[in-house]
Amino acid sequence: MELQPSISLKRLNTFGIDVSGNVATVNEIDDIGRIADATGQGAAFILGGGSNLLFTKNPEGWIWKNELHGIEIADESDEFVWVKAGAGENWHRFVLHCIERNWGGIENLSLIPGLVGASPMQNIGAYGVEIKDVFQSLEAIDLTNGVLRTFDLQECAFGYRESVFKHDLKGQFMIASVTYRLRKKKHELKLDYGDIRKELETQGISQPGIADVSRAVIAIRSSKLPDPNVLGNAGSFFKNPVVSEAIEQKIREKYPELAAYPAGEGLKKIAAGWLIEKAGWKGFRRGDAGVHSKQALVLVNYGSATGAEIWQLSEDIVRNVEDTFGVLLEREVNIL
């Protein structure tokens, strides 16, 4: 455990927002009791890699920074391996660790920033795969009594960028480890989303394996998503809105080129990036707060934007998109 009162959080959030706060590092589960004793307080919130957060002010209380490490095989069969990873493991390094061992299922989730422990929080997803597809269980510490509890797939109530930890159990649990069920053979490659096939073709690969898919996803992501080490951001700032087919049709009458996909019976998921671009915001900049020029769903910090400035920009976009298309955008990023 380490206690760092009043330090800059600029390097602890990928938006690069310069706020300060008290940070307690959790290196082992027993640290939780020690930190509570030493600070006289519980966790104000749990921090992972800070890649899905926007700080709009200096956070109060103690931030508990998750650094619970370790990767182990929990179980194995002829076909599957159950891998248990500590919540503080870097997600992308974990993906590469699995690919090196030919364990398939998370290759489409390559290069997503952040830590293993946050992967169930919003059921991370990309290129046709979500964490729920390979999720077995997780262990989380109940912050109200310090008891370790196991959650199975059903209990996590995963949805599109959703889980029980963002709703009914918000702030109550610290995820300590996650176990994924991965395939040792007969990999089920998901190649139909976006430009994966095109990218594999460009690379001259006709019989792809999981490592090829990972490299293709990395190439596609790198071509449009800003690297947080270069340009502050937290990935998609908004969710893609799910609307009724009737609403989607109404917009399509005016804009036949609308980017939208089936999302269950009678529902369509509209590309929020398309709405924001069409409303004229792509590449917009106000001070150091902006809308990424290659992906309008991503808000960026050119250097010294405050969280309040980024938030205000997001608010202006929400209002304008609602006025233009009658669709209300919901923020994906956690606002603090």
Ligand code: FAD
């Ligand atoms: P943080 O930002 O630190 O935390 C996020 C939330 O989870 C907070 O509410 C925090 O309190 C909570 N939390 C974190 N760890 C724990 C824990 N151990 N226990 C309890 N609560 C916890 N996301 C996608 O789904 N798909 C993408 O394709 C994608 N692309 C991205 C691209 C870029 C360039 C960036 C910057 C972000 C992207 N994201 C994407 C968003 C982000 O990477 C994910 O949401 C990621 O899982 C966040 O992990 P983190 O460790 O940084 O979480």
Ligand code: EPU
């Ligand atoms: N689009 C535009 N203009 C833009 C951006 C996108 O017209 O500026 C259109 C594209 O042309 C395409 C469609 O929108 O037709 C979808 O774009 P893209 O494939 O880039 O994906 P996205 O819907 O914008 C989602 C996730 C990403 C994830 C990608 C790939 C959400 C909120 N975002 O983005 O996740 O990586 O798909 O699966 O669901 C994140 O959550 O932080 C994130 C980056």
